[in-house]
Amino acid sequence: MRSSNPVLSGRGFARIKGDAVGTRDLNTIEARPSSAPMSIDDVVIKTAGLFAVLVVVGAFAWRANSPALALIGFIGGFILAMVNSFSKKVRPPLVIAYAAAQGLALGTISRIYNDSYNGIVGQAVIATACAFGGVLLAYRSGKIRVTPKFSRIMMGSLIGYVIFGVATIFIGFPGGALGLLISVGGVALASMFIVMDLDQIEKAVAAGVPQEESWRCAFGLMVTLVWLYLEVLRLISILRSND
Template identity: 25%
Template sequence: MSVFGLRTSNPAFTSYFWKRSHHYTKKRMSIAGIVLKCMLMLLLVCATAFYTWHLYFSGVSVKWYTSIGALVAVFCSVFISYKHSSAKYMLPIYALAKGFFLGGISAYAHKRFPNLPFQAIGTTLVTFFVMLFLYRFRLIRVTREFKAIIITASMSIFMLYFIGWVFWLFDITIPFLWGNSWYAITFNIVTAIVASLSLLLDFDYIHRHVGRAPKSREWLATWGFLITLIWLYVEVLRLLRKLAYWR
C-alpha cells in the first residue's frame, strides 16, 4: 500500500489508484474539489439514511434495505478498486447504498437507546475536526513509523471482523467482537481510536498530492474519506451502544 514512498491505512489510497495517467491534463486535484464532492456524497448518504429511518419507524421492516445496502456498497468498493476510472460513476451508488445500511443500523440503535445515533454523529464530527486540528498544527506528526502502526492495526482489525463474520455464519459468536462485556468495550475503544488516527493518514496523503494528482483523482480521495468517516461513525455507534447497555 505504498504510493510514491508514502503509505496509508485507507484502502482507497493505494498505489493502484495513483499510477500516473497517460493522458496529460492541466487540471489538478484541489482541496475545494474534494470538499465539494465529499459534501455531495454525504448528502446522498443522508438522503437514503433518512428514508430508511422513516420506513423503520413507519413499521416497515428494513432488514433487506440494510443488508442489500451493505452488499452493494461492498461491491462498489471492490469495483472501484479494480477499475479506478469508474469512481466518478460508482461513488454516488456507493453513497446511496451506504446510506441504506447506516439508516438501518442507526434506526435499530435509536429504538433501543433513544438519540444514540445523534450522539454518535456528534462524536464523529468532533473527532474529525480534532484530528484535522492535530494534523494542521502538526501536534501529531505522520511519520513512516506512525503510518506502519496504523496500517498494521487497521489490517488486524479487518481480519478479526472478517473471521468473526465467518464464525457468525456457523452460529459461533466471538464475545469480544459482538458482546457487551468490558473486553468487547475495550476492543471497540481501540478500533475507534485506530479509525480516528486513520484520518490523519488521509489528511497527510491528500495534502501531499493536492496540486499534483490529476483532477479526476478527487473522486478517489472522496471515496477514501467516506470509507474512513463511515467506519469511524459505525465504531462510535457500536461503542456508545455497548456503554449504554451498562447504564
C-alpha cells in the same frame, strides 16, 4: 506516490512520479498533461456531495426500517468499494452509487440502534464530528504526522482488527470491560486512518494530480468516516447498556 490508505491505493495515484510531490508540474503526470490539478476545495465539495446523497438515502432507509435494505446496502457497498478501490480510472457514478448504498445500510442500522437506545444516533453523529474535528486540528497543527513507521503500525493494526472482526461473526463480540476496550480501540484506529486520508489528500494536491482524482479522495475519506461512525455507534451502545 503510494497511498497508505488501502482505499486510496496506488491504482489511481501510481501514475504520479515520486519527485512530483510538492510541485505543480502537470507534465509529471503520465498521459494526463492537459488535466486541471486537483485542489482541496474539489475534495471538500465532492465529500459534502457524497454525504448529502448518503443522508438523503439514509433518511429513506430509516423510514422504511427494512433489514433487507441494510443487506442490499452492505453487499452493494462492498462490491462498489472494491471496484472503486482497485479501478485505475475514476468513475464518479460508481462513487455516488457507493454513497447511496451506504445510506441504505447506515439508515437501517441507525434506526435499529435508535429504537434500542433513544437518541443514540444524534450522540454518535456529534461524537464522530468531534473526533474528525479533533484529528483534523491535531494534523494541521503538526501534532500528528504520517511517517513510514506510523503507516506500518496502522496497516498492521488494521489487518489484526479485520481478522478479529471476521472472528466475531462466529464467536460473537466480547462483552464487559474487554468489549469496551476493543470498541475504544476501534474508534482510535478509525480516527488515525483519517490522519492518513488527510495526508494522502495533501500529497495528492501537492503533486498536482488531475481534478477527477478528487472523487477518489472523497471516496476514501467517506469510507473512513463511515467506519468511524459505526465504531462510535457501537461504543456508545456499550456505554449506555452498562448504565
